[in-house]
């Protein structure tokens with residue numbers, strides 16, 4: 001079974017882009033059809049030009065297709081990446097997400113597996129907070145959060161973040177090193193594999209007891225003694 005995975009990210013200076021590529025590779029290695037998409041840059045040139053690394057990456061990033069909400073409708077599963085901004089997701093990614101209200105209303109974001117990854121300058125600068133903050137969005141969607149957890153040794157090797165792959169870019173960090181990229185690949189592969197299992201089981205009949213109006217009337221098969 002082929003599943004469709006959208007890897008959607010924002011990156012100013014390239015770190016999260018490297019993670020996004022690795023997540024996409026991991027999902028593709030599990031047989032998924034993958035769309036790797038960057039969200040639109042919102043910062044003015046005057047801000048970008050103050051940081052040569054940002055300017056370089058902004059110019060290079062135009063080779064990646066820009067994300068549209070149609071990618072969210074298309075995908076069976078999502079992976080979102082963003083650098084930490086004061087302990088929260090970047091406004092650029094949030095701006096994209098905030099265009100998904102129509103899809104949310106139509107129920108087209110519900111029941112889809114989702115995972116997230118990030119990067120911060122400081123070891124304790126907000127990596128976990130950023131991913132958990134994105135989790136609030138996923139709860140609202142009724143999406144199915146697929147964290148790496150501690151399900152594979154590569155998670156430990158990359159710093160042991162069970163919420164999602166994260167890298168520290170400052171002097172005490174390792175940037176997007178081999179271990180982080182391996183963890184990101186694993187995260188993408190795990191997302192695709194769980195999506196395959198979910199969709200393969202979607203033919204199973206819903207056995208919930210329902211009344212005449214289609215309302216669930218409770219499970220008929222609860223046993224307290226065996």
Ligand SMILES: Cc1cc2nc3c(=O)[nH]c(=O)nc-3n(C[C@H](O)[C@H](O)[C@H](O)COP(=O)(O)O)c2cc1C
Nearest residue numbers: 011012013014015016083084086087120121122125
């Ligand atoms: C406005 C702004 C806010 C930031 N806030 C934080 C922060 O709260 N904690 C932190 O460790 N790094 C912070 N950073 C640094 C970035 O998150 C970090 O450099 C990240 O690795 C960049 O990822 P990228 O290369 O994909 O853009 C901030 C950077 C900017 C420009």
